[in-house]
Amino acid sequence: MIIIIFIIRPMSLRMTPQRHAVLTLINGSARHWDAEAISRALQKNDQRIGIATIYRTLSVLEEAGLIAAVVIGQRKHYERIDKPHHDHMVCEACGRIEEFFHQDIETLQHDIAKRHGFCIQGHSLVIFGLCRQCQ
Amino acid sequence: MIIIIFIIRPMSLRMTPQRHAVLTLINGSARHWDAEAISRALQKNDQRIGIATIYRTLSVLEEAGLIAAVVIGQRKHYERIDKPHHDHMVCEACGRIEEFFHQDIETLQHDIAKRHGFCIQGHSLVIFGLCRQCQ
């Protein structure tokens, strides 16, 4: 957490119990969290944080580069930042989210962006289907 | 439009001026439309359709397989169905949407899905960046 303070402070942000709780929760699992899921998980832990604060905290932590965001469906989910870049595969039946990385897919995206004169800044790739258990 | 009736009727749906207007608008351009854009375009044409009807119509037409939907950002956009499958490249500065298709990217997605035991049903790939004019 010490490193957090070195990131947080120069942005004139303060480390609060709320921010600590959200960050600890996300860093403590491999899950993908949305605001509601975080709220519920913290309540189970007897940490109740106002929902507005959760939304604010997620934005702040994302902007500070301390968590990563993924849009799945039309909802924003957050996950720990300490994983290398990857894309997602979502089971339409059970909601299971699996991660994958394929260097060729990454490279080809850059190729095609260049071909269109686009300066690529990012991408969102989500594969929908049925996981092994659900098909 | 005759073919529409062959599709619409067996689903016990009715062809109405509103549905005709929305379908004609979408089929008449290469654009990607959201509900608000359709509402504005129709009003300019002196066709004013209730916004609720526009949402309903878009769902109905999508379910009937008469238009295609794409989620861009966290908003649903619709486009004509008579284009081969493609993905999208969005300029973060001007909102320009370009289309591309890359067979290798398609194939590799199937490969990786299989590798994860997923039965792939679809995917959403959006590349974000800056178009030639905006960089």
Added chain:
DNA sequence: TGCTATTTGATAATGATTATCATTATCTTT
């Protein structure tokens, strides 16, 4: 310890989408 800018949380507001329901229109059947 005290000061001040930042943060929180309760709640109101917003924006997009969906539900409700009385009225209107379509399509099928006479």
Added chain:
DNA sequence: AAAGATAATGATAATCATTATCAAATAGCA
């Protein structure tokens, strides 16, 4: 062509996720 059954429309209320407001609380620094 008219009627009847059923589906669709549109005005508006409701919902859902997210953001704004603002007084009270707090973190970090002197």
